Amino acid sequence: MKVIDVYEQYFxxxxxxxxxxxxxxxxxxxxTSDAGQIKYEVSTxxxxxxxxxxFRISYDAYETVTIYEAKGRxxxxxxxxxxxKVREYADECAAKxxxxxxxxxPLIEARLG
Numbered sequence: 268m269k270v271i272d273v274y275e276q277y278f279x280x281x282x283x284x285x286x287x288x289x290x291x292x293x294x295x296x297x298x299t300s301d302a303g304q305i306k307y308e309v310s311t312x313x314x315x316x317x318x319x320x321x322f323r324i325s326y327d328a329y330e331t332v333t334i335y336e337a338k339g340r341x342x343x344x345x346x347x348x349x350x351x352k353v354r355e356y357a358d359e360c361a362a363k364x365x366x367x368x369x370x371x372x373p374l375i376e377a378r379l380g
Contacts (some may be wrong), residue, residue, distance in 0.1 A: 268301040273346050277322065277374040282313040282366025284328035291316030292368045293324065294357040296349060298341050304337040307349060309356035313366050316374070330360035350377060 273296040280292035293315045299306045313328035315321060334349060334356060354370060361368050 268299065271298045271341070272296070272378070273298050273307075274350060274377060274379055276377040279316075279330070279369040279372035279374060280313055280361070280366055281369070282328060282361070282364055284292075284313060284364055284366070287325070287328075289313035289315055289325070289366065290312075291322070291374060292357075292361065294353060294364070294368065295313070296346070296353050298346070300341055303320055303338055303340075304336070305339045305341060307345070309337060309353055309360065311357045311360035311366075311368070313364060316355050320348045322374075328364055330363045331377060332356050332360055 275295045277291060277293050280289060282289040293312050295310045297308050297310065308331050310331040312324060314324050357368060
């Protein structure tokens, strides 16, 4: 199984989950390929981010949505179509967790893989 983070970026956020305040969120577009199958998922994970150096990821405030799954392989063309929709899907994930992402306040630059 091959897992590639096509896009990853950290943002300021607001979420109270399991009685812990989360002030950051990591948003990812991930491609997973295995045995001739490809799957693309968008995920959101909220984490405490108590100071500028705190990037401890907690996996209890995590939600994912599968946006494509079929026979095939990774496609750069398909990824270009999905990238503009990442925020929409990430907001859906955030809403399920009761949180919001501050898209105007990135904590780091986007990483593309």
